[in-house]
Amino acid sequence: MNGYRLERNLIDMLKEEQAKLGYRSETVRLYYPLTSLNRLLQEKLDTAQMKEALKTFALSVEERLGKIEITNQKDRFCLCIPPKGVDYAHSLTDEKEFIHAFIRTIEKHGCGISDIVALFSQYSDSVHVEKTENGEFDYLIYFEDGVPDAYRYCLTDEGPHLMYHRFTAEDYADFEIDETGKAGVSALR
Numbered sequence: 001m002n003g004y005r006l007e008r009n010l011i012d013m014l015k016e017e018q019a020k021l022g023y024r025s026e027t028v029r030l031y032y033p034l035t036s037l038n039r040l041l042q043e044k045l046d047t048a049q050m051k052e053a054l055k056t057f058a059l060s061v062e063e064r065l066g067k068i069e070i071t072n073q074k075d076r077f078c079l080c081i082p083p084k085g086v087d088y089a090h091s092l093t094d095e096k097e098f099i100h101a102f103i104r105t106i107e108k109h110g111c112g113i114s115d116i117v118a119l120f121s122q123y124s125d126s127v128h129v130e131k132t133e134n135g136e137f138d139y140l141i142y143f144e145d146g147v148p149d150a151y152r153y154c155l156t157d158e159g160p161h162l163m164y165h166r167f168t169a170e171d172y173a174d175f176e177i178d179e180t181g182k183a184g185v186s187a188l189r
Contacts, residue, residue: 003057006040009168010065010081012099012151014089016166019103023090025083034075039170047075054079064088098123098148111162113139116155123148137165140172 013030032040037050045053051072058068058079066084070077093100105111105119113129116139120127126144137154152172156163
């Protein structure tokens with residue numbers, strides 16, 4: 001089992017939360033479906049096997065992230081990150097990172113897709129922008145080379161502001177378009 005991608009994802013999620021809400025040394029719960037965990041760990045485990053794998057993972061990162069508590073309901077897992085892990089993620093944070101600039105931009109009243117494209121373009125010449133027709137979100141945008149960030153940003157135009165969801169490339173690929181043109185994410189529910 002390779003836990004690097006899961007550790008990186010946990011830290012990225014903590015940084016995103018801190019960019020949105022501010023830093024606070026506290027316990028944070030992050031939820032993952034089994035399919036996402038399998039992708040991050042590059043495994044094909046069932047629920048019972050994943051529980052064991054996550055115990056091993058938690059021990060391997062305990063020095064940096066603290067004692068992670070793991071619970072699940074069916075194939076949905078909760079990784080409870082203690083303040084030590086939240087503090088560690090914060091220690092790795094640079095306010096100039098893309099996620100911080102993204103949050104500062106998207107939270108502005110009147111932010112439009114052109115503002116987001118301009119921001120992405122400040123960080124890379126390899127930006128993918130796609131107008132979608134699936135009824136779930138309006139735009140897909142990401143860095144084609146994965147630098148500085150490999151996530152897929154799904155944006156919805158809500159009039160005076162944009163809403164977003166951020167997915168790994170693999171989780172985004174799980175979007176299924178049904179016969180009505182609506183998107184569903186069976187693996188993420």
